[in-house]
Amino acid sequence: MKKLSKHSIKGFINYGLVIVLYIIFQILASAKVLTNSLQGLLVPICAYVVMALALNLVVGFSGELSLGHAGFMSVGAFTGVIIASSLKNLVPFGPARLILAIAGGAVLAAIAGVLIGVPVLRLRGDYLAIVTLAFGEIIKNIMNCMYIGVDSRGLHFSITDEASMGLEPGGTTIINGPMGALGITKISSFLAGIILIVITLFIIQNLVNSRAGRAIAGIRDNRIAAEACGIPVTKYKMMAFVTSSALAGAAGALYALNYSTVVPKKFDFNTSILILVFVVLGGIGNLTGSIIAAIILTVLPEVLRQFQDYRMLVYAIVLILVMIITNNEKASAFIKGLFSKKAKKEAA
Amino acid sequence: MTEIKAKKKQEVKLVSVPSPYIVPERNAGEPLVLEATHLGIDFGGLTAVDDFNLGMSKNEITGLIGPNGAGKTTVFNLLTKVYQQTRGTIFLGGKDTIGMSTTQMNRAGIARTFQNIRLFDSLSVEDNVKIGLHNSIDYGMWQGVFRTPAYRKQEKQAHEKAMELLSIFDMQDEANVPAGSLPYGAQRRLEIVRALATEPKVLLLDEPAAGMNPSETSELMDTISKIRDDFGIAILLIEHDMNLVMGICEGIVVLNFGRIIAKGTPSEIQNNPVVVEAYLGKNKENKEEKNPGKKGGKNR
Numbered sequence A: 001m002k003k004l005s006k007h008s009i010k011g012f013i014n015y016g017l018v019i020v021l022y023i024i025f026q027i028l029a030s031a032k033v034l035t036n037s038l039q040g041l042l043v044p045i046c047a048y049v050v051m052a053l054a055l056n057l058v059v060g061f062s063g064e065l066s067l068g069h070a071g072f073m074s075v076g077a078f079t080g081v082i083i084a085s086s087l088k089n090l091v092p093f094g095p096a097r098l099i100l101a102i103a104g105g106a107v108l109a110a111i112a113g114v115l116i117g118v119p120v121l122r123l124r125g126d127y128l129a130i131v132t133l134a135f136g137e138i139i140k141n142i143m144n145c146m147y148i149g150v151d152s153r154g155l156h157f158s159i160t161d162e163a164s165m166g167l168e169p170g171g172t173t174i175i176n177g178p179m180g181a182l183g184i185t186k187i188s189s190f191l192a193g194i195i196l197i198v199i200t201l202f203i204i205q206n207l208v209n210s211r212a213g214r215a216i217a218g219i220r221d222n223r224i225a226a227e228a229c230g231i232p233v234t235k236y237k238m239m240a241f242v243t244s245s246a247l248a249g250a251a252g253a254l255y256a257l258n259y260s261t262v263v264p265k266k267f268d269f270n271t272s273i274l275i276l277v278f279v280v281l282g283g284i285g286n287l288t289g290s291i292i293a294a295i296i297l298t299v300l301p302e303v304l305r306q307f308q309d310y311r312m313l314v315y316a317i318v319l320i321l322v323m324i325i326t327n328n329e330k331a332s333a334f335i336k337g338l339f340s341k342k343a344k345k346e347a348a
Numbered sequence B: 001m002t003e004i005k006a007k008k009k010q011e012v013k014l015v016s017v018p019s020p021y022i023v024p025e026r027n028a029g030e031p032l033v034l035e036a037t038h039l040g041i042d043f044g045g046l047t048a049v050d051d052f053n054l055g056m057s058k059n060e061i062t063g064l065i066g067p068n069g070a071g072k073t074t075v076f077n078l079l080t081k082v083y084q085q086t087r088g089t090i091f092l093g094g095k096d097t098i099g100m101s102t103t104q105m106n107r108a109g110i111a112r113t114f115q116n117i118r119l120f121d122s123l124s125v126e127d128n129v130k131i132g133l134h135n136s137i138d139y140g141m142w143q144g145v146f147r148t149p150a151y152r153k154q155e156k157q158a159h160e161k162a163m164e165l166l167s168i169f170d171m172q173d174e175a176n177v178p179a180g181s182l183p184y185g186a187q188r189r190l191e192i193v194r195a196l197a198t199e200p201k202v203l204l205l206d207e208p209a210a211g212m213n214p215s216e217t218s219e220l221m222d223t224i225s226k227i228r229d230d231f232g233i234a235i236l237l238i239e240h241d242m243n244l245v246m247g248i249c250e251g252i253v254v255l256n257f258g259r260i261i262a263k264g265t266p267s268e269i270q271n272n273p274v275v276v277e278a279y280l281g282k283n284k285e286n287k288e289e290k291n292p293g294k295k296g297g298k299n300r
């Protein structure tokens, strides 16, 4: 009999967790228990979960720090919007357009990842953190002065104002500078988000447990030893970083196509840090933790809205508790103990 | 200790192939697998190694000895390009290695262990060995993600190969343990297995017996000889344990203040007044005081 490895068991747990969460949220939604605002959070939650998983590939498995992952999300978001808007007539079927938009967002974000990774990842030291930080800000500022529209002749660009795009009378403006993308048709759905999470888990988990994943983790654990084993360090750092960028781009497209408008300011430094917080709180290198942290910390501010005055206080306390529980061995052993006792009782 | 001495085998005669190299007589006509000429490196004003010459032929074991700080580990770092040399050349399998990186040196056939153990601590013992096997597997990233037949086949082969290599030191049972949680001696053995997994022509061992007790050391000696015979590779080892060095090395190179002060067979070295003065001491017992492997983090 073939024994299941520890890796594959862990992998199944994550798929199972996502599917169970999908069912729970679906039941809550159909029972009308979810408030409108929570209902509206379902797709963003999925996008943030994908972001957290993607960033964990860089921070947890590759051991590099990225402080600008929202920048890749932004590239994916606006690429996705442009693709979805300009294909409106060509591909009227929403889900098909969504797939194209997400794929396009992933590809462009991957290209951005290559452009950053090639010069930076060959250096030793934490240069990636600095450069990605700058990248996030640069993308935000570029998108702030981008005007993109579409008419029967195709796409039009400008970096000065809307009028200078020279759109035909029937043309539509897709991106309007600092006002961002307007008039987006919402084609994202909770189900699409869940599927994207499952695909993300599939890619990351299988990558991590392959030849490339071992090399990536080896470089993180001991760069010199990895080199002495004949591992090409830059190649594998690139692989992790670009894969992560592409997934972030996909998450961005999913996110943007859930709203009617998206502004470039949404994908700023604060968002990058928020995603990093999901990863750190969930436990570095811990995919299950990333999923749970991203969900809780996205839902929590919404749920606490009724306790207006104490909201940030409770938020802070929960942050601290989550950090203690996920990163402290004794605390997590205690929690596990609780669960296993429960399991034993149930079994008895 | 006497038991270890008893194992000492018939001493091999050394011959000079184009001087300044010496190799065992049986390899006299053979090409050198590793050849370092006039190798040297300066750190700022400090000359750590200077005019280092070494030729290694296949399946020979050579010892590199000398007092603490003599530059032994620095020689290893030069031979693996962890440091780029200031002077001199390194030929590996007859090819000049100028401009090559540590990664390329390993692919060209040189593998090593580290004085300050460098394992992939959070990975399992098996995965450590599999990283050593990295370049003998060739399925790509997407084949790994989609678990294609090539992935399955090669992973199975890698698993079998890793187990076979681990069996050299009877470590198959620890395959799933995180490398960082192994006892010290086992970590050193795992480093040797990992290095062997890269299929080297030359194996560099930096104080492989450090921290081991006499019986472990004696076992290690047998295994190193066996590895040499089974794999037919050249082994260069740094060691402070003179029983081990004198017991298994055919040739010995003595380093002091970054320069070679003597080379020859174990008995020649033991009776060389310069070496006795600089390192071995009049009374051989003082080697016990040398505390190998306990120095700070500078050694790579």
Ligand SMILES: Nc1ncnc2c1ncn2[C@@H]1O[C@H](COP(=O)(O)OP(=O)(O)OP(=O)(O)O)[C@@H](O)[C@H]1O
Residues within 6 Å of the ligand: B043, B046, B048, B066, B067, B068, B069, B070, B071, B072, B073, B074, B075, B115, B293, B295, B298, B299
């Ligand atoms: N990166 C470095 N920068 C500056 N000096 C260095 C560096 N690496 C080694 N040295 C110096 O080179 C000399 C040789 O050091 P090395 O580690 O090679 O000695 P060793 O013979 O291996 O000693 P031990 O027996 O204690 O391991 C020492 O004086 C050391 O301080």
Ligand SMILES: [Mg+2]
Residues within 6 Å of the ligand: B072, B073, B074, B115, B299
């Ligand atoms: Mg040393």
